[in-house]
Amino acid sequence: MRLAMVIDTKKCVGCSDCVVACQTENDVPIGYCRDWITETVNGTYPNLTLELRSERCNHCDNSPCVRCCPTGASHYGAGGAVIVTKNECIGCGACIESCPYDARYQHPDGYIDKCTFCHHRVSNGLLPACVSVCPTKCMYFGDLDNSHSEVSQLLRNRKYKTLAPEAGTKPQVTT
Amino acid sequence: MKEELFISGRNIPNIDPILHVWHWPISVDLFFGGLAAGLLFFAALFYLLGKEKEYPSVVKLAPFVAPIGITIALICLFYDLTHKIYFWRLYMTFRLESPMSFGSWVLMFITPISFLWVFSYAREVFPKLNYKYEILITIEKFAIVNRRIMAILLLPLSVSLGIYTGILLSAFNARPLWNNAILGPLFLTSGLTTAAAVIIYFAKTAVERKLFNVILLGLIFLQIALISHMILGYYSGSEIQLEAVQLLMGGSFTFMFIGFVIVLGLIIPFILELFTYQGYKIPVIIPVLLILLGGIIFRFVMVDAGQISRYLY
Numbered sequence: 001m002r003l004a005m006v007i008d009t010k011k012c013v014g015c016s017d018c019v020v021a022c023q024t025e026n027d028v029p030i031g032y033c034r035d036w037i038t039e040t041v042n043g044t045y046p047n048l049t050l051e052l053r054s055e056r057c058n059h060c061d062n063s064p065c066v067r068c069c070p071t072g073a074s075h076y077g078a079g080g081a082v083i084v085t086k087n088e089c090i091g092c093g094a095c096i097e098s099c100p101y102d103a104r105y106q107h108p109d110g111y112i113d114k115c116t117f118c119h120h121r122v123s124n125g126l127l128p129a130c131v132s133v134c135p136t137k138c139m140y141f142g143d144l145d146n147s148h149s150e151v152s153q154l155l156r157n158r159k160y161k162t163l164a165p166e167a168g169t170k171p172q173v174t175t
Numbered sequence: 176m177k178e179e180l181f182i183s184g185r186n187i188p189n190i191d192p193i194l195h196v197w198h199w200p201i202s203v204d205l206f207f208g209g210l211a212a213g214l215l216f217f218a219a220l221f222y223l224l225g226k227e228k229e230y231p232s233v234v235k236l237a238p239f240v241a242p243i244g245i246t247i248a249l250i251c252l253f254y255d256l257t258h259k260i261y262f263w264r265l266y267m268t269f270r271l272e273s274p275m276s277f278g279s280w281v282l283m284f285i286t287p288i289s290f291l292w293v294f295s296y297a298r299e300v301f302p303k304l305n306y307k308y309e310i311l312i313t314i315e316k317f318a319i320v321n322r323r324i325m326a327i328l329l330l331p332l333s334v335s336l337g338i339y340t341g342i343l344l345s346a347f348n349a350r351p352l353w354n355n356a357i358l359g360p361l362f363l364t365s366g367l368t369t370a371a372a373v374i375i376y377f378a379k380t381a382v383e384r385k386l387f388n389v390i391l392l393g394l395i396f397l398q399i400a401l402i403s404h405m406i407l408g409y410y411s412g413s414e415i416q417l418e419a420v421q422l423l424m425g426g427s428f429t430f431m432f433i434g435f436v437i438v439l440g441l442i443i444p445f446i447l448e449l450f451t452y453q454g455y456k457i458p459v460i461i462p463v464l465l466i467l468l469g470g471i472i473f474r475f476v477m478v479d480a481g482q483i484s485r486y487l488y
Binding site for chain 2: 031032033036038064067068069070071072073087088089090091092093094096097098099100101102105106109110111112163164166167168
């Protein structure tokens, strides 16, 4: 099983529902977030294009955060999701420095926190909180190893990109 | 022309708008780690070369700074952890891929050896010292008998510690300013340079001063060469490296980098040491302080500027 997420930026309206759902589901402390919305405007006025993206940890196949973790607190969980074990994390910040997506933050309790692909929900057959609440249904989640899954079909049939592939991390969230 | 505007919906303190997870303790740790590594390297090398009597300051006196430096470095490292209660987890595993794991194990071995090393010379350096407890005399005897083994261990350990201070940063390919292979040897050279400066300060004989004057000149020259190589490497790199080097060459860190690290910390001490070599009387403390100042500012610049450099946004 290789879990992955696909975001259809043509359907995303940047409502931030995914952000709020994640904060509520995962008790993210006020003033922090595990996912966020970016708006990028490309081109030269008046020929501009706007892209809205819901971003989070990319649960990379070649995760620098897992590599650099001195205690093994950052590790690959079920389906390749990158998970942090709270009581193994010493809060050295190396994983934050190593992430080209800046997807991690220091929890006020000291340990490093990030998106888990809602593994507590996924292991019970549910979708991640952000995916389940998206009002435009622009987020897809599933198993890349299953060629019939929605994410596999989308990646076969649509043009897609990953963020900063030149960082060499093999990200598993595509847009 | 392509314009890209980023409107962030993120709210992560310490990351937005500028990543600043590693604060001053990391810079101080890297400085004292490098200094201690250099001092122990020279002490072990000169001991193994049989120059103990000829160069007493190198082998016996200057290394006293090393355990103090390592202790400061360790306190800084511990202070910077945000989940301190689990720090012992560092020693429950060894992860070769993680420079921090590698470095913490190196520190684990080099710290007691550095204390034992200076302890074995404590009564030679401070003749008035008198131990009241038998255990101290036993430890001293053990340390004196095992000096050669300690020196053999210290050589690779001190080089590892010195290189680790640079590799800790260069292993992060997410930070383009850090991600170059020169940083390890550069930090090692910088550590050796600061150590050679401290040794010159403690040097008692003209022979020691003369040799370390030459060593210092060579190390400063090597450091300038490595820094030039690093800068050229950025300029021949990809767009993210070109953006990253702007922080040092024309950005907010330029004054500190060029003014304090290169001119005040390397070029002026080099000229002063050159005059000393020619026989001019230059107060020893001036180049020594400048080199130490340049060394610590170099760590601050690299740690702070590196965190700003990034791939996205």
